Amino acid sequence: MTNEQLNQAEFELQTKNSSWQFKQDPYQILQHVWYGPKTGMDMSYLQEWHDTGFSGQISDAGNDRTYSLDTRMQEIPVEGTGDYRINSLAIRQADGSIASDLRFKSADHQAKQPLKGLPHSFSESENLNITLMDETSQLEVVLHYSTFEECDVIARSMTITNKGDQPVFIETADSASLDFGLQDLEMIHFYGRHNMEREYQCVPVTNGITEISSKRTSSSHQHNPAVIFKNPTTTETSGNCWGIMLMYSGSFAIRTEKDQHNQIRVSAGINPDTFEWKLEPGQSFQTPEAIFSFSNQGLSRLSKNFHQFIRDHVMRSPLAKKNKPVLLNNWEATYFTFTKEKLLEIAKSAAEMGIDLFVLDDGWFGKRDSDMEGLGDWDVNKEKIGDLGELIDGIKKLGMQFGLWIEPEMVSEDSDLYRNHPDWVIQMPNRSPIRNRYQLVLDFSNPEVVDYIYEKISAILRAHDISYVKWDMNRSLSDLYTKTLPADRQKEMAHRYVLGVYDLANRLTEEFPEILFEACSGGGGRFDAGMLYYMPQIWTSDDTDAKERTKIQFGTSFFYPVSSMGAHVSAVPNHQTGRITSLQTRATAAMAGTFGYELDPTSFDQEEKDLIKEQIAHFHDIQNTILNGEYDRLSHPYKDSYSAWQFNDGKRVIVHGIRYEKRPNSLRQPIELRNLNEDQMYKETKSGMVFSGKALMNGGILLPGELGDNYPFEFIFEALPEKNNQN
Structure with a gap:
């Protein structure tokens, strides 16, 4: 809920257990006051200011040397105002100066609106909208606040509108910032690499600037767009902690600074290293949403807040809360080498064990016999599998549903698509391309490319009885350049690419709501709330080793619910680590997710097949508790045995x-x-x-x-x- 404004000067957002307070000061600067437990009073009494050398004053303050934005807590710190700390907004004016003097203009309540082109939380509650204005440039900034009372969550985003008569360039546009003031805090973040995503790390917040970020045009394996701040004594079950999560799937930055007075500020949004946006007169720019939650009952409660929020207010798929089919994916059983007969042989064994869904992975389209060819040619390879409809009918006769793998954002140079449209790939002029997995990336900032891929993929889905789609993305973006933008707007390309991904995801999931879509990026390279808005589950990691998966799923669980985690039993020795574990061990790890198998069941003896059949029946019995119940971490796998x-x-x-x-x-x-x-x-x-x-x-x-x-x-x-x- 939102408390009434007091003389249009003081604001308080409340959830079940938290309070967010801010006010306009005598100079109409929006001052942050408090984010923490409810206290029943104005917490600005904690703020004390004095003359700090080399921290200047805005002109309105005259010779009041105690007033400096370089030391004060602010709701939206802006570059060019005398605040030398990290800032949330930097605008380059038409004359080249970087300054915006934002003053409070108005506040209103409105029904929460969708964010155009972006994933967003949904609720029937009202937004609090705070309008700020830079009178000199006529730049308007609206801060949008949404409260989710039962989840103890507050969401914030920002709309920037150029109401002047000259273009401006947005250099930084973070979704939100938070000033903690003078506190001793630790930060938990989740780093990693391919096959080792979301590794837990807890570090003290020390003086200086710390950045958790990605410049890969995806949220990445290397860092997840979510962090936790906590008191040093906070545990799973007690103490104060704050979580910040971005609903964004592209390059991001979460920057933290402990300043000269040991005050802590965090700011989160699109990574400014790969971003700039030209805003013409009359145009607006919308940032992604940042999601905040506070718990004074430890990390476990904080995680439950985010889990409930994602399930109830992010996942829009009608399948999100339904029990999931136990699937078998053919990838580790065959890789690219298969025929229709081999697939049906695997499917027959799978059906005998009780598998619900058979998924045909990479290699079914174009001339695709290795990862160096055929990507982008989304036509069935009839020489390899015959008629796709007949294969699906064969799978369905065995009592299973059918699923398909796609990688719509990528293209091989050895493909008809590339030969016909070399201008559709991301490549800098007069330079050889950067290859990764020997594939190139289609320019999804170009609507023509997105339209083409949509027509190709949707035609396959319309023509066949497909129940599941795995959307993969197997490389990071580099050599960013698009032929669709002039030189002074090239830094818009990375964000426009992500908007293109969202556009395709939105069109496919809206047209085919009955299909269960699973996101993937070489495993968990794009595991974020932005993708979960369109697809209710994500392949957690390409590492299916049971022991390693417990650590990956441990880190993932701090923000994301179990129902979102794709998890499978795979063959041993494990293809990523070589470790040999029992079938039951692998199943135990995989049941902390959507559960499935990624192996060749025809290689099993009868005893192993019987055990798998028991595992599937058992998961069917308990999966509602697993996928929709409350989740708790009972150990710390980085410390415990x-x-x-x-x-x-x-x-x-x-x-x-x-x-x-x-x-x-x-x-x-x-x-x-x-x-x-x-x-x-x-x-x-x-x-x-x-x-x-x-x-x-x-x-x-x-x-x-x-x-x-x-x-x-x-x-x-x-x-x-x-x-x-x-x-």
């Missing part, structure tokens, strides 16, 4: 995990459950033992003591009816 996690739907509690290492002559480790009803009695289904919620949360349950490394475990607790409860 095991990884454990919990799902709870109120009636059933599931604890899954993997013990990494068995030490000789060691006692069994107890593990404490979380967020149970302490007075409720719970029955463990395998042993039949009955426990109180208090016992499980305070004493815990002993992990298995069997020998062997990477040992999987599962405990399922059913809440007993009230008559069976005991105090």
Whole structure:
């Protein structure tokens, strides 16, 4: 909810447990006051200012040397105002100067509107819109605030409109910034690389500037567009923490500065290193949304806030909250070498084990027998698989649905598409292209290219009974250049490319709402809330090793719900690490996601096939609790010798995990459950033992003591009816 403005000067946004306060000061500068727990009062009493040398004053302040924007907390810090810290907005004026003097103009409430061309949160609540104006250049900036009370989430974005008579250039346009003031904080961020995404790292916020960013025109494997700030004593279950997440899938930057007074500021948005936007008179520019949440109950509650928000206010697919089909993907079974007969042989074995969905991965189109050819030619390779409709009919007769892999943004030089349209690829003039995976990137900043790809892909989907589509993207962008823009607007290209991706995703998912779309970028290279707006699940990583996946999924879980994580059982030795783990270990790791298989079932003996059949039946039984229940992390896999996690739907509690290492002559480790009803009695289904919620949360349950490394475990607790409860 939004409190009423007090004399159009003070504003407070409230959620169930948090408060965001800001006000206009005597000079109509928008001053940030507070973001944290509800306090029931104006928190500006904490702000104290004095004369700081070499921190200048705006002209309105005269000789009041205590007033400097270089030291004050602001709602939108702007370049060129005497604030030397990181800023959220930098505008280059027509005369070359970089300055904008934004003063408060008005505030209003309106129904929350979609962000044109961008993914956005949705809600029936009203926005608070704050309008600021630079009178000299007639630049208008509107800050949009949306509150999601039950999720403890506040979303913010910004619209910039040129109401002057000269063009201006936007050099920086962050979605939002947050001034913490004088605090001792740590930052959790999630770094990585291909096959090792979203690795957890917690570091102190030290003096200077820290940047978490991507310049790859995707959110990237290397850094995720989401960070957490916390007090040093904050744990999973107690203490203050703040989460910031961008709903954006392109190059981003989240910059943090601890200044000369040890005040902390964070600003998040499109990466200014690869961005600039020419704004002609009368034109507007819309930033992506930044999502904020606060918890004073530790990291677990913060994650639940984001999970609920994404499920209820980001994922728009009608399939988002439905149980997912257990799929089998043929990629690791065949790679590019397959025939229709081989695919049907694999499908027959899959059907016998209870697989719901057969997915045909790369290699079904064009002349595509390696990753060096055929990409972009979205016509069925009939020499390889015959008629696609007949193949699908064969799969359906086995009792399964059919899915297909695509990579619409890419093209091979050895392809008809490239030969016919070499001008459609991203390549700098008079220079050889940068290749990655020996493929080039189509210029999705060009609407003509997007239209062509839409027609090719949609024609396949219209003509065939396809239930699932995996949208891949297997390289980062470089040598950014587009033939559609003049020289002074080339830095618009990266953002326009992302808008083109969103345009195609929007058109396909709106036309085919009954198809389950899964995003992918060489695994988790574009795992962000922007893609989840269009596609309710994302392939978490190309690394399917069970042990490594527990760490990747641990990092992913801080912001993204389990239902969004694509996770499969693959063959051993694992194709990424060479590690050999049991089929049950691999299934345990994969059940912390949408669950499926990526292997050749025809290579299994009957005992293994029977085990897989049991696993699939078991997942069908428990998947609603896994995908739609509350998720808790019960261990820290970077510190503990095991990884454990919990799902709870109120009636059933599931604890899954993997013990990494068995030490000789060691006692069994107890593990404490979380967020149970302490007075409720719970029955463990395998042993039949009955426990109180208090016992499980305070004493815990002993992990298995069997020998062997990477040992999987599962405990399922059913809440007993009230008559069976005991105090």
